Amino acid sequence: MWRNIASNALSLFVVIMVVAIGMIAWGKSQYTSPGPLAEAICLRVEKGSNFSRVANKLTEQGAISNATIFRLGVEYSDKKSALKAGSFLVNEGASMEEIVDVVTRGGASTCGTEVVYRIGVLAAEVQVRELDPATQEYEITAEFKPAELEGAAPETYTKVRNESDTRYRIALAEGVTSWQIVDSLNRADFLAGEVGDVPAEGTLAPDSYEVKVGADRATLLADMQTAQSAILTEAWDTRAPDLPYDSPEEALIMASIVEKETGVAEERRRVASVFVNRLNQGMRLQTDPTVIYGVTKGQGALGRGLRQSELRSETPYNTYIIDGLPPTPIANPGKAAIEAALNPDSTDFIFFVADGTGGHAFAETLDEHNRNVAKWREIEAERANQ
Known part of the structure; x- marks a missing residue:
């Protein structure tokens, strides 16, 4: 009798092991295979969030098929503590593994709201833009010229100013003067610090500069000077x-x-x-x-x-x-x-x-x-x- 019990127990154990291995293989396949997302989305991860909330949000948006497998995959890959806050582009058909990589890799947000402060030859202009995940194109939701602003800034701009994942860029047009750049930067309410003397004319590189809220104006100008010096040195050496x-x-x-x-x-x-x-x-x-x-x-x-x-x-x-x-x-x-x-x-x-x-x-x-x-x-x- 004990021999039969042992034999049956062994058989049951083998069956359980086979089932477990099959479940693990199926779970791994679910985690790494293309997901059900039919159209790219912008996933916003709030500061202080966790993977359980992210899994629920992804399930609601139709990006993953199983929240439990998603959480187990995070545990298995040892990335539970690596979640980053921000707005992240999740592409069509992204696997759970790819989504976890996106939200733990770090760096700047890859979608969502962007404030572009354009310093042009005639005027400086603020644009609030929102990325449409489906088309990968930005849509302008608000724009205004700080120098011509009477009263409060547009509500759309005021709202995104308080969102932690809003990105900011300073875009300098070719041909602007150093005085125009300093004057415009002083009007940028998301920057900080005092600017002393206006940098020498011609020494600031027209380009697009990504900045954070509270970035120091003088430091930003120094970065522009460093960039222009490098451009001029390289061109002079190959003249x-x-x-x-x-x-x-x-x-x-x-x-x-x-x-x-x-x-x-x-x-x-x-x-x-x-x-x-x-x-x-x-x-x-x-x-x-x-x-x-x-x-x-x-x-x-x-x-x-x-x-x-x-x-x-x-x-x-x-x-x-x-x-x-x-x-x-x-x-x-x-x-x-x-x-x-x-x-x-x-x-x-x-x-x-x-x-x-x-x-x-x-x-x-x-x-x-x-x-x-x-x-x-x-x-x-x-x-x-x-």
């Missing part, structure tokens, strides 16, 4: 031969002029070639943006055309009167303009004028240039009569 610059600083001045003269990417090196040719031939640069800088000192846009008196006025920046380069850059040029100034096209052009398309018509001779100017005047007249 074309026989350029009319004695130092990287002079190249930076030229880059700022190129930046202000054209917004067409493919024209930058051609525009640079015109000014290099003029310097090599002893001609004056005769460029309006430098004259404008002499009037505004970089403190905002002129907002009108130049007067004849300003074109005749003797300032260090009036390149219709002075020889060579002005004493400093007239804006903060981007990387492409710096590279154009140090590796310009090889041309014989010494003139250019607007062509009505947003670009310019280039010329080697004064006669050809005058014909291009006449065409531009006709275009201006036609537009004025429309």
